[in-house]
Amino acid sequence: MKILSVEQIRVADAYTIQHEPIASIDLMERASRAFVNWFCKNFETGNFKVKIFCGLGDNGGDGLAIARMLQPLGYDMEVFVVKYSDKTSENFQINLKRLERQLTIKYIENEHFTLHFSENDVIIDALLGSGLSRSIEGLLKSVIENINRSEVTIISVDMPSGLFADKSNNSTDTIIKAIHTVAFQLPKLAFMLPQNEEFVGEWHIVDIGLHKDFIQNTETRYHFSTPKEVEKLIKPRKKFSHKGTFGHALLIAGSHGMMGAAVLAARACMRSGVGKLTVHSVKSGLPILQTLLPEAMYWEAWNSKSSDFIATSFHVDDFSNHFQAVGVGPGIGVNGIIRTSLEKLCEICRDLAIPMVLDADALNNFSTEKGRSAINKIPESSILTPHPKEFRNLIGKSWKDDYEKLDFLREFSVRNKVIVCLKGANTAVALPDGTIHFNSSGNAGMATAGSGDVLTGIITALLAQGYEPKVAAILGVYQHGVAGDRASERFGMTSMMASDIVENIRF
Numbered sequence: 001m002k003i004l005s006v007e008q009i010r011v012a013d014a015y016t017i018q019h020e021p022i023a024s025i026d027l028m029e030r031a032s033r034a035f036v037n038w039f040c041k042n043f044e045t046g047n048f049k050v051k052i053f054c055g056l057g058d059n060g061g062d063g064l065a066i067a068r069m070l071q072p073l074g075y076d077m078e079v080f081v082v083k084y085s086d087k088t089s090e091n092f093q094i095n096l097k098r099l100e101r102q103l104t105i106k107y108i109e110n111e112h113f114t115l116h117f118s119e120n121d122v123i124i125d126a127l128l129g130s131g132l133s134r135s136i137e138g139l140l141k142s143v144i145e146n147i148n149r150s151e152v153t154i155i156s157v158d159m160p161s162g163l164f165a166d167k168s169n170n171s172t173d174t175i176i177k178a179i180h181t182v183a184f185q186l187p188k189l190a191f192m193l194p195q196n197e198e199f200v201g202e203w204h205i206v207d208i209g210l211h212k213d214f215i216q217n218t219e220t221r222y223h224f225s226t227p228k229e230v231e232k233l234i235k236p237r238k239k240f241s242h243k244g245t246f247g248h249a250l251l252i253a254g255s256h257g258m259m260g261a262a263v264l265a266a267r268a269c270m271r272s273g274v275g276k277l278t279v280h281s282v283k284s285g286l287p288i289l290q291t292l293l294p295e296a297m298y299w300e301a302w303n304s305k306s307s308d309f310i311a312t313s314f315h316v317d318d319f320s321n322h323f324q325a326v327g328v329g330p331g332i333g334v335n336g337i338i339r340t341s342l343e344k345l346c347e348i349c350r351d352l353a354i355p356m357v358l359d360a361d362a363l364n365n366f367s368t369e370k371g372r373s374a375i376n377k378i379p380e381s382s383i384l385t386p387h388p389k390e391f392r393n394l395i396g397k398s399w400k401d402d403y404e405k406l407d408f409l410r411e412f413s414v415r416n417k418v419i420v421c422l423k424g425a426n427t428a429v430a431l432p433d434g435t436i437h438f439n440s441s442g443n444a445g446m447a448t449a450g451s452g453d454v455l456t457g458i459i460t461a462l463l464a465q466g467y468e469p470k471v472a473a474i475l476g477v478y479q480h481g482v483a484g485d486r487a488s489e490r491f492g493m494t495s496m497m498a499s500d501i502v503e504n505i506r507f
């Protein structure tokens with residue numbers, strides 16, 4: 001699903017109005033109806049009052065139309081129009097006239113207002129939507145502060161009022177803190193970013209029938225990977241296939257005291273359909289690995305002077321005609337010798353065109369001053385899976401906000417021609433073509449040690465099976481989240497562990 005900018009949404013509205021064709025006021029009617037349908041499903045009439053706060057533009061127009069539709073359904077309502085300006089939109093005026101025939105509207109015209117809320121009230125916020133052009137001040141600010149203080153359930157129409165859809169707010173801005181945001185047709189970039197969680201709450205999309213051709217033909221740098229889109233990327237297993245069909249993966253992971261990372265990644269790799277798996281790790285890890293994963297083969301680190309890290313001089317002969325994918329990083333440790341080995345590994349994989357996943361310590365080894373100057377050794381189209389701290393260390397600088405973080409992410413991915421999965425809620429998969437794809441699955445229960453190792457195993461398995469790197473990244477991140485969602489259903493977010501994610505992988 002595309003994420004369009006405010007400007008693109010405006011053009012999509014205009015295109016729909018012109019080409020469907022449909023009158024602007026009727027499109028608003030359709031949008032408001034879609035909101036009302038969502039609302040009725042989630043809030044049955046009962047012992048509460050719906051308080052709708054309307055601005056003076058089209059978002060306010062939506063609020064007025066929503067009020068007109070909800071009242072006959074038996075909702076107890078109170079409608080407020082905040083008169084912060086003399087300017088009103090045409091659709092607002094039409095809907096005001098329509099509603100005035102039905103109920104008495106209350107006006108908030110100056111700072112001398114008092115609002116009373118009771119615990120069960122539900123507030124619908126239709127003050128400002130995507131038309132926001134500056135930070136909120138004056139009367140609107142006072143009203144929003146009052147609403148936020150009320151501690152009742154707030155539902156925002158299209159956008160939490162005061163939040164910019166695709167750029168950063170100032171940290172001092174006044175913004176509605178919604179529990180739910182019901183957005184029209186497409187999600188906004190703002191919804192994907194951790195800094196906006198307290199304003200957006202849980203977001204939902206309702207279809208308002210914007211013109212499909214326009215959306216399809218509009219170029220955008222941001223996408224939200226919906227389950228429907230991602231699930232169709234999964235290749236079915238053919239009847240006469242054999243283990244050779246699904247590739248041989250090499251996983252380089254673990255060290256003394258860090259064998260769990262290797263086990264989690266390896267088990268996830270096997271659960272994700274790889275034909276064969278070899279794990280390359282320290283000698284002391286052999287019994288652990290062979291006990292917990294008899295399905296995998298084991299390749300002991302050569303030339304290992306000490307048993308606490310992988311110090312291998314990789315040789316091209318060990319790779320050619322052997323492996324279809326290499327995953328490296330979980331628990332391998334960081335030092336100069338390991339980095340040198342990694343550089344050699346990158347060289348071999350580049351020369352033999354073996355796709356790679358680099359995670360955790362593989363990335364940390366490229367995050368020292370010397371390491372950063374060797375980043376160009378990472379083969380093109382490799383998949384890097386840092387969490388935000390690892391990404392910050394890799395690029396060697398911090399970002400001022402989540403928008404700048406996305407800019408840095410895109411820059412890094414384009415410049416180095418690699419795929420970067422920046423992990424977290426809505427993991428952002430950045431592709432070398434400059435697009436960023438946000439993931440739709442997963443939950444906060446996955447914020448637990450080892451869950452990143454599981455992702456490395458999943459993506460490595462997909463690469464070994466011949467999935468294109470960008471598909472392996474987007475699909476792997478999604479399936480990892482789905483497994484996390486299943487694990488949380490069974491154990492709850494607080495109690496689930498990374499091994500539960502592994503056991504819930506299902507392709």
Ligand SMILES: NC(=O)C1=CN([C@@H]2O[C@H](COP(=O)(O)OP(=O)(O)OC[C@H]3O[C@@H](n4cnc5c(N)ncnc54)[C@H](O)[C@@H]3O)[C@@H](O)[C@H]2O)[C@@H](O)CC1
Pocket residue numbers: 013014024027028029031032055056057058059060062084089127128129130131132133134135136137140157158159184208
């Ligand atoms: N155009 C269409 O066909 C549709 C629009 N829809 C609604 O229209 C909304 C956008 O409407 P508008 O473009 O009228 O914009 P808004 O209703 O978000 O804002 C209204 C106007 O307020 C002014 N404004 C901006 N920032 C302000 C601030 N900080 N303080 C005071 N005034 C400020 C601007 O002049 C802006 O145009 C969407 O969010 C959605 O709710 C929906 O009805 C769907 C269809």
Ligand SMILES: Nc1ncnc2c1ncn2[C@@H]1O[C@H](COP(=O)(O)OP(=O)(O)O)[C@@H](O)[C@H]1O
Pocket residue numbers: 360386387423424425426427441442443444445446447448449450451452453454455480
């Ligand atoms: N709040 C969250 N919502 C969804 N997914 C999350 C959340 N927190 C973490 N995750 C996922 O869990 C994984 C954590 O990885 P990582 O931080 O590398 O953990 P570790 O290093 O312990 O393996 C990532 O895939 C990330 O996307």
Ligand SMILES: [K+]
Pocket residue numbers: 059125126127128129156157158159160161
């Ligand atoms: K709003």
